[in-house]
Amino acid sequence: MPANLTPQYYAAEESYRQARSPEERIKALQEMLAVIPKHKGTERLQGDIKKRIARFKEEGIKKKQTKGFNPFGVEKQGAGQAVLAGYPNTGKSSLVGILSRAKVKIAEYPFSTVLPVSGMMPYKDTFIQLVDTPPLSVDNIPSGLIGTFKEADLLLVVIDVSTAECLEQLDGLMKILQEREIIDLSDEGEIIAPIPFIVLANKIDQPEAEDNLTVLKELNPSLEILSVSNTGIGLENLKDKVYEILNIIRVYGKKVGRVVDKERPFILKKGSTVLDFAAQVHKDFPQKLKSALVWGSSKFDGQAVAREYVLEDGDIIELQF
Numbered sequence: 310m311p312a313n314l315t316p317q318y319y320a321a322e323e324s325y326r327q328a329r330s331p332e333e334r335i336k337a338l339q340e341m342l343a344v345i346p347k348h349k350g351t352e353r354l355q356g357d358i359k360k361r362i363a364r365f366k367e368e369g370i371k372k373k374q375t376k377g378f379n380p381f382g383v384e385k386q387g388a389g390q391a392v393l394a395g396y397p398n399t400g401k402s403s404l405v406g407i408l409s410r411a412k413v414k415i416a417e418y419p420f421s422t423v424l425p426v427s428g429m430m431p432y433k434d435t436f437i438q439l440v441d442t443p444p445l446s447v448d449n450i451p452s453g454l455i456g457t458f459k460e461a462d463l464l465l466v467v468i469d470v471s472t473a474e475c476l477e478q479l480d481g482l483m484k485i486l487q488e489r490e491i492i493d494l495s496d497e498g499e500i501i502a503p504i505p506f507i508v509l510a511n512k513i514d515q516p517e518a519e520d521n522l523t524v525l526k527e528l529n530p531s532l533e534i535l536s537v538s539n540t541g542i543g544l545e546n547l548k549d550k551v552y553e554i555l556n557i558i559r560v561y562g563k564k565v566g567r568v569v570d571k572e573r574p575f576i577l578k579k580g581s582t583v584l585d586f587a588a589q590v591h592k593d594f595p596q597k598l599k600s601a602l603v604w605g606s607s608k609f610d611g612q613a614v615a616r617e618y619v620l621e622d623g624d625i626i627e628l629q630f
C-alpha cells in the first residue's frame with residue numbers, strides 16, 4: 310500500500326535531517342509522527358519513528374547518567390561550526406583570537422590550551438563559530454577531543470610551515486583523523502568521510518615557509534592547502550573558503566507590507582526550498598503555505614514561486630498563505 314506522504318511530512322523529515330542535537334532530533338521525529346497520514350500504508354513507518362524516538366530518549370538519559378557534563382562538548386552557535394586541529398604551537402589559538410573575539414590563550418610554550426574554547430567569526434552578515442582546541446600529536450590524543458572533531462561541521466587542520474616539521478605534522482594529523490574515520494579522501498582527492506576539512510599552512514610570514522609549503526604541496530597534490538598567518542595573510546580567503554565548504558545560504562524573511570529584516574538572516578543548507586525556509590520560520594508554516602514571492606534569484610523582483618522553488622544565497626522571501 311502506498312504511503313502517500315504529504316509535504317508537511319517531508320518538511321518534518323527535512324528538519325530531522327538538519328537536527329544537530331538529540332533534543333532537536335526527538336522534536337523533529339515527534340513532528341513527523343504528528344503529521345504522518347494515519348493509515349495501513351504508513352504503519353511500519355510510524356513504528357519505526359516511534360522506535361527512533363524511544364532510542365534517542367534512552368540515549369539521552371544514559372548520557373546524562375554516565376557522562377554528566379562533557380567539558381569537550383561545544384554547543385553549536387551561528388551559521389556553522391569550524392573546529393581547529395593541530396600539533397602544539399602551530400598557531401591555532403592565535404588564529405581563533407584574530408578571526409573572532411574569543412579570549413584565547415596564546416603562548417610560546419606548548420599545551421597552553423587545555424579544553425576547547427569557541428569564538429564567533431563575523432562573516433558577511435552572519436557569524437561562524439570557530440573552536441580552538443588543545444593540541445594533539447601521535448603520542449598524545451586527548452580522547453574527548455575526538456568527540457569534539459566528530460561533531461564539527463568543518464575541520465581546519467593547522468600546521469606550522471615555518472618549520473620543516475610541517476611534513477610530519479600533516480602526516481601525523483591525517484593519520485590520526487583518518488584512523489578514527491573523521492576525515493577521508495578518495496584517491497582522486499575527493500572528500501569522502503563525514504567531516505569536510507581544509508589544511509591551513511600557518512606562519513606563512515616566516516622566512517622558510519614558502520619553501521616548506523612547496524615541498525608539502527608536491528607531496529600532497531590532492532589536498533586543499535591554504536596559506537595563512539597571524540599577520541593577516543590569507544585570512545579573507547580562509548573566511549570565504551570556510552563559508553563555501555559549510556554549504557549554506559543566507560536568506561531573509563519579509564512579512565507582507567513590511568520592509569525586509571536584513572538584520573537576521575536565516576541559515577539553510579544549499580539546495581533548500583521555499584518549503585524548507587517556511588519550516589524553519591515556524592513549524593506550522595509548511596502545512597499552510599501556498600506559494601511565495603522571491604526577490605534575488607528569481608527572474609524578476611517579487612516573482613511568485615512554488616513551494617518547491619530552490620533558494621539561493623541572499624534571497625528575500627515573502628511567504629503566501
Ligand SMILES: Nc1nc2c(ncn2[C@@H]2O[C@H](COP(=O)(O)OP(=O)(O)O)[C@@H](O)[C@H]2O)c(=O)[nH]1
Pocket residue numbers: 395396397398399400401402403404414415416417419420421422444511512513514515537538539540
Ligand atoms: N610568525 C608567526 N608566529 C605565529 C603565527 N601564529 C602564531 N604564532 C606564534 O606561535 C606561538 C604559538 O601560538 P599559539 O596560537 O599559542 O599556538 P597553539 O598552541 O597552536 O594554540 C606564539 O608564540 C605565537 O605568537 C604566525 O602566523 N606567524
Ligand SMILES: [Mg+2]
Pocket residue numbers: 401402403414415421422442
Ligand atoms: Mg593553543
